[in-house]
Every structure is written in structure tokens, then in C-alpha cells.
Amino acid sequence: xxxxxxxxxxxxxxxxxxxxxxxxxxxxxxxxxxxxxxxxxxxxxxxxxxxxxxxxxxxxxxxxxxxxxxxxxxxxxxxxxxxxxxxxxxxxxxxxxxxxxxxxxxxxxxxxxxxxxxxxxxxxxxxxxxxxxxxxxxxxxxxxxxxxxxxxxxxxxxxxxxxxxxxxxxxxxxxxxxxxxxxxxxxxxxxxxxx
Amino acid sequence: xxxxxxxxxxxxxxxxxxxxxxxxxxxxxxxxxxxxxxxxxxxxxxxxxxxxxxxxxxxxxxxxxxxxxxxxxxxxxxxxxxxxxxxxxxxxxxxxxxxxxxxxxxxxxxxxxxxxxxxxxxxxxxxxxxxxxxxxxxxxxxxxxxxxxxxxxxxxxxxxxxxxxxxxxxxxxxxxxxxxxxxxxxxxxxxxxxxxxxxxxxxxxxxxxxxxxxxxxxxxxxxxxxxxxxxxxxxxxxx
Numbered sequence: 001x002x003x004x005x006x007x008x009x010x011x012x013x014x015x016x017x018x019x020x021x022x023x024x025x026x027x028x029x030x031x032x033x034x035x036x037x038x039x040x041x042x043x044x045x046x047x048x049x050x051x052x053x054x055x056x057x058x059x060x061x062x063x064x065x066x067x068x069x070x071x072x073x074x075x076x077x078x079x080x081x082x083x084x085x086x087x088x089x090x091x092x093x094x095x096x097x098x099x100x101x102x103x104x105x106x107x108x109x110x111x112x113x114x115x116x117x118x119x120x121x122x123x124x125x126x127x128x129x130x131x132x133x134x135x136x137x138x139x140x141x142x143x144x145x146x147x148x149x150x151x152x153x154x155x156x157x158x159x160x161x162x163x164x165x166x167x168x169x170x171x172x173x174x175x176x177x178x179x180x181x182x183x184x185x186x187x188x189x190x191x192x193x194x195x
Numbered sequence: 196x197x198x199x200x201x202x203x204x205x206x207x208x209x210x211x212x213x214x215x216x217x218x219x220x221x222x223x224x225x226x227x228x229x230x231x232x233x234x235x236x237x238x239x240x241x242x243x244x245x246x247x248x249x250x251x252x253x254x255x256x257x258x259x260x261x262x263x264x265x266x267x268x269x270x271x272x273x274x275x276x277x278x279x280x281x282x283x284x285x286x287x288x289x290x291x292x293x294x295x296x297x298x299x300x301x302x303x304x305x306x307x308x309x310x311x312x313x314x315x316x317x318x319x320x321x322x323x324x325x326x327x328x329x330x331x332x333x334x335x336x337x338x339x340x341x342x343x344x345x346x347x348x349x350x351x352x353x354x355x356x357x358x359x360x361x362x363x364x365x366x367x368x369x370x371x372x373x374x375x376x377x378x379x380x381x382x383x384x385x386x387x388x389x390x391x392x393x394x395x396x397x398x399x400x401x402x403x404x405x406x407x408x409x410x411x412x413x414x415x416x417x418x419x420x421x422x423x424x425x426x427x428x429x430x431x432x433x434x
Contacts, residue, residue: 022264022268025264025267025268026260026264029260029263029264030260033255033259033260033263034252034253034254034255035248035249035251037253037254037255037259038248038251038252038253039248039251041251041253042251042253047256050253050255051255051256051259051262052400054255054259054263055259055262055263055266055267056266056385056400058263058264058266058267059266059267059385059398060385060386060387061267062267062268063387063388063395063397064369064386064387064388064417065388066388067364067366067367067368067369067388067417068417077245078417078418080245080248081245081418081419082385082386082418082419083248084213084248085383085419085421086384086385089374089382089383089384090400092382123249126246126249127249127250127251127252130246130247130249130250131250134247134250145212145247148209148212148213148214149212149213149214149244149247150247152213153214154209154214154215154216155209155214155215155216156216158214170205170209171201171205173205173208173209173212173214174201174204174205174208174209176208177208177211177212177240177243177244178204178208178240180243180244180246181239181240181242181243184242184243184246185239185243
């Protein structure tokens with residue numbers, strides 16, 4: 001009986017990708033394509049660029065899977081790191097420094113046939129927890145963290161953009177991220193079924 | 196552990212969020228060497244930062260999955276090979292009308308395997324030819340030299356393609372491309388691996404390339420880096 005790839009963990013799928021199994025790459029897309037797109041759209045604010053970033057992310061996964069060092073981190077974090085870097089890179093290149101226009105959540109959107117529903121429910125729960133944690137931060141700390149993480153700005157650049165002293169920005173990043181750490185301490189991302 | 200000074204936590208938090216200036220990165224390296232216990236704090240902060248994407252939600256276009264897989268696998272068109280196989284199979288079925296169904300199915304399976312193998316071999320040969328062709332292209336936009344060779348060319352359809360022949364990577368490393376504009380710090384670009392011959396053929400985002408006049412490749416830790424942490428493997432400037 002053929003193996004149902006959707007039951008495999010991310011690490012196992014990555015091994016199959018390294019062995020050039022296209023369907024394994026498709027399963028990784030089903031798990032993380034939407035999140036890669038969301039982060040790319042959040043950073044670039046442009047749907048076409050976000051599409052290109054997602055395509056580059058999975059091309060990178062296809063080409064680099066064999067070099068992934070297991071045990072040093074999760075596949076999900078690795079992939080989202082690629083998406084973030086590529087999106088920031090594309091944004092800088094195009095000088096699209098405008099605030100990204102994240103599409104509002106479409107409640108009740110249709111779940112594609114190939115989506116792993118169990119995975120999707122877990123991801124939505126995680127999304128809600130992370131959102132609640134972010135909402136607990138003071139607005140200026142949240143804003144500063146978002147400028148750093150999603151816009152790829154350095155502390156100096158954030159200070160310049162907000163017209164605030166550099167010391168204020170340093171403090172906001174420190175206090176904001178430490179509070180997030182405390183709120184999310186039990187929620188470190190793990191790979192699907194690999195934990 | 197003694198209380199960690201705010202200045203140190205400032206640096207670690209900014210590092211975790213990727214908000215340090217290139218010149219500040221060395222300070223974090225020094226801190227971690229001198230106070231290894233800070234690695235745990237940094238790991239916790241990075242774990243919190245790594246969760247930020249989970250707060251986002253956006254719906255990609257329905258056809259993005261197919262376009263992404265086609266792009267990743269280097270297929271220019273989204274026509275799956277299976278359909279081509281299917282069309283040919285139908286012709287074979289007509290021609291083999293007098294054979295039993297069982298024999299026809301067996302032949303089809305055999306033909307499918309042979310066709311797939313031939314297609315894989317042909318695809319590998321095409322890619323190998325492309326790589327050699329790009330590296331040898333006399334009108335390349337950029338020539339990469341060093342511990343390997345490479346070139347960047349613009350194809351007739353406007354796409355920019357980079358082909359390289361590089362040393363094999365060590366375990367846990369990926370090659371990373373860097374764009375450099377004038378005297379500015381290198382901008383990180385995509386990571387990639389090489390095949391058994393040390394070859395790779397990469398399609399570049401022309402928007403990314405526009406402002407860069409120098410290109411460099413390093414072997415970075417898996418996942419890539421925000422700033423180069425390893426020596427240059429190859430580099431070259433726009434000719």
C-alpha cells in the first residue's frame with residue numbers, strides 16, 4: 001500500500017524532497033504555503049511579489065533540502081526564515097516601504113481538498129494564541145517589533161522612521177520581545193508530527 | 196545566573212528580530228563567546244520571534260500551488276507530464292486493440308516507467324547542458340570567479356539565470372548569494388545547494404538584481420544568514 005505522505009513529519013518529507021519526490025514538496029506546500037504567502041504579503045504588501053516570494057521559497061526548499069541540518073531547528077522555522085528574508089530583500093529592492101496591507105481573515109473560507117484539516121486546526125489555534133499575545137503588548141512595543149521583524153528595519157532605521165530616540169526603540173524591542181517570550185514560552189514551533 | 200544588563204538584553208532582542216546593524220553583530224558574537232549562558236536567553240527570544248508569522252493569515256490564489264511547484268521544479272509550463280503520458284497511452288491502446296487488456300496494461304506500465312526514466316535523463320542532460328552553456332557564455336552579465344566558476348546571463352525572455360560550478364558543501368551548509376551595491380553592506384539573497392557535480396542553475400529575481408553591481412557567494416550555515424559569516428567562494432561584478 002502506498003504511503004500517505006500527509007501522515008509524514010516535516011523532516012521525513014524533507015528527506016523525500018531531497019530524494020526528488022515532487023509530491024513531498026506538494027505536501028510541504030499544503031502545510032506551509034499559506035503561511036509563507038501570509039508573511040510575504042505582510043512584508044511586501046503586494047500580492048504579485050508575495051507570489052514570487054512563495055515560489056522562490058519552495059524552489060529554495062527543492063534545491064536545498066539535501067543540505068538541511070536536522071537537529072538544529074524545525075523545518076517550519078527554516079522555511080519561514082527563507083520567506084521572511086526573501087520578502088524583505090524583494091521589498092528593499094523595490095523600495096516598497098509602505099505598510100503592508102494584510103488581507104482580513106476570511107471566516108469560513110473553503111478548505112481545499114488537499115489540506116490536512118488536523119494540521120489546519122492546530123495552526124489556527126496557534127495563530128489565535130500568538131495574536132492574543134501580541135495584543136497584550138503596548139501598541140508602541142508591538143509596532144516597533146513589527147517594524148523590525150516584518151519590515152526588516154534596524155533599530156537605527158526604526159528610530160529614524162518613528163522620530164524617536166534610539167534608546168527608546170532599544171527598550172521597546174527588549175521589553176516587547178521579552179514579554180512575548182513569557183507569554184509564548186510553551187509554544188515554540190515544532191514540525192508536524194516530529195515533536 | 197546574574198542579572199543580565201539591559202544593554203545586553205537590548206542586543207539579544209534586536210538580534211533575535213534581525214534589527215541589528217551589521218557592525219553590531221560582532222558584539223553579539225563576542226558576548227556569546229564570553230558568556231555562553233546567554234545562548235539560552237537568545238534561544239528563547241528567537242523562539243518567540245519565530246512564532247510571529249503564525250499570527251498572520253492571508254489567502255493565496257488558488258493556482259499558486261501549481262505555479263509554485265512548477266517554478267520549484269523548473270517546469271516552465273504547468274502541463275503535468277502525466278497528461279502527456281496519458282495521451283500517448285491512448286494512442287498505444289488503439290494500436291494494440293487486439294491485445295488482451297492485461298497485456299496492454301502491463302505494456303503501459305512498462306512504457307510509463309521507461310518514459311519517466313528517459314524523461315528524467317533527458318531533463319538532467321538538458322540542465323547540465325544549460326549550466327555549461329551559461330558558464331561559457333561570452334556575453335555574460337557577470338562572471339563569478341574564485342574557488343569555482345559561475346556566470347549570470349539574461350535570457351531572451353528577460354529572465355536572469357545564474358549557473359555555477361562550486362565545491363561540494365559540508366554537512367549543514369548551503370550556498371548563499373549576496374547582492375552588493377557600491378560600498379553598501381551585502382544584501383542576502385537566496386540559498387541553494389549544488390548537485391553531485393557541484394552544479395546549480397538558479398533563476399534570479401530581476402527586481403532584486405537591478406541595483407546590485409557585485410555578486411558574491413558564500414557557504415553559510417543551513418537556512419542562510421542575514422550577513423555573510425563565511426569567506427567568499429566566488430564573486431564577480433557587472434561587466
